[in-house]
Amino acid sequence: MAAPDSSRAEGPVLLFPSSSSASARVEAVVVFNICDSYVRRPDQAERVIGTLLGSVLPDGTVHVRNTYVVPHSESADQVALDIEYHHNMYASHQKVNPKEVIVGWFSTGFGVSGGSTLIHEFYSREVQNPIHLTVDTGFTTGDASIKAYISSNLSLGDRHLAALFQEIPLDLRMLEAGKVGFDILKSTxxxxxxxxxxxxxxxxxxxxxxxxxxxxxxxxxxxxxxxxxxxxxxxxxxxxxxxxxxxxxxxxxxxxxxxxxxxxxxxxxxxxxxxxxxxxxxxxxxxxx
Structure with missing residues (x-):
């Protein structure tokens, strides 16, 4: 078993409407994969997290086209990621489609939690300006159950105060067949x-x-x-x-x-x-x- 990356949760998380020009475009297969991963999660796991793959378009839009789950464990004050598994999966995807690079990470559940700061810091070392995609698998608020965020640090001098997550515009790209499946997925x-x-x-x-x-x-x-x-x-x-x-x-x-x-x-x-x-x-x- 690969040695996981463990970090202790520090600092609050702040959510603000986005004033950034950044945006995200997500393919339907990404949402389907995330929901399928949530159904197949271990019994003790409350949520599923993983890596987002895609590319950055010339206008700055992050185009998410694929994803894979990364094993993790978390408690109230600690998060552990299986880094070796993440790197092995990414290397395998690169052999199949080298144009798909890491663009961020996802988690199931509604909104951003305190542990999300630690995971986002890890992905910030993997790629510059990663996005964070959250999917409420219960679809309690319809299309608004899927949100995308970018993050920045809020500091006072040398003192880190909080992680600032800003929601960015999200475009779900679906063909007609994907829309039919998505409508079924949202139905209870x-x-x-x-x-x-x-x-x-x-x-x-x-x-x-x-x-x-x-x-x-x-x-x-x-x-x-x-x-x-x-x-x-x-x-x-x-x-x-x-x-x-x-x-x-x-x-x-x-x-x-x-x-x-x-x-x-x-x-x-x-x-x-x-x-x-x-x-x-x-x-x-x-x-x-």
Whole structure:
């Protein structure tokens, strides 16, 4: 077992709204990985912490694309991290994707705790200006359950007074499939997981809502009720121009072909599961004989 890094908690933690221009962009897979790690945590662990991987964009935005858990233990006045495990995991990730570097760390739970200062100090030695991502796995406040922070020291002369954590803007980057999974993740009770048709129905309903909002905006601009916005106009024009020009018959054929492809995949996967089940039973019978 690797020797952990242990530190004693000192000084309070202060939270302030951010006056910094820093921001973070987080992929949906990062949130899913963190929630999965929390479900698989040891019984005695109250929270899960780990490393955030990604890159810093030219505009200064921290783009978080991956993560891994770092074993730790903590008490009221002490925090211990398995540094060797952290370094081994980072080296393994670098072999797979060298462009993903350490950009910060995460913890489950709502807000910043006193022990977070010690962990943030460690990651400050690993990378300059790391971010701290917190995920309330209960999603008690919806999207606001996920927050990002940067930290700086508040000192008076040579005396360290407190760690100053400032919340920064957070952008959750999700494709439609990720949004469906994220909505399920936020729900406290789910009767069943949606299938492909349920997901398509939900996507179409959202698309109809967006189209209605665009129609209303365009009508308001034409009637003079709303001042025109050139950026919105260009965005609408680009969106319309990107839609392929299909006749109704061609669109119906394309849609039906896609449905048939999906049904064929479902049928093949069902046959594969049946064959595996039969092979297992035959293998068991052969061992008995």
């Amino acid at each position: 009770i789910v009767d069943k997981l949606p299938n492909d048709l349920d997901g398509m129905e939900s996507s179409m309903e959202k698309l109809y809502t967006l189209v209605d909002e665009i129609y209303k905006y365009v009508d308001d601009v034409v009637e003079g009720r709303v001042a025109p916005d050139n950026k919105i106009g260009r965005f609408i024009g680009d969106s319309v121009a990107s839609v392929p020009k299909f006749s109704p018959a061609a669109f119906d054929k394309l849609f039906n072909d896609k449905i048939q492809d999906n049904l064929a995949l479902v049928y093949l996967s069902s046959i594969t599961r049946t064959q595996i089940s039969i092979a297992e039973k035959l293998n068991t019978a052969a061992q008995i004989l």
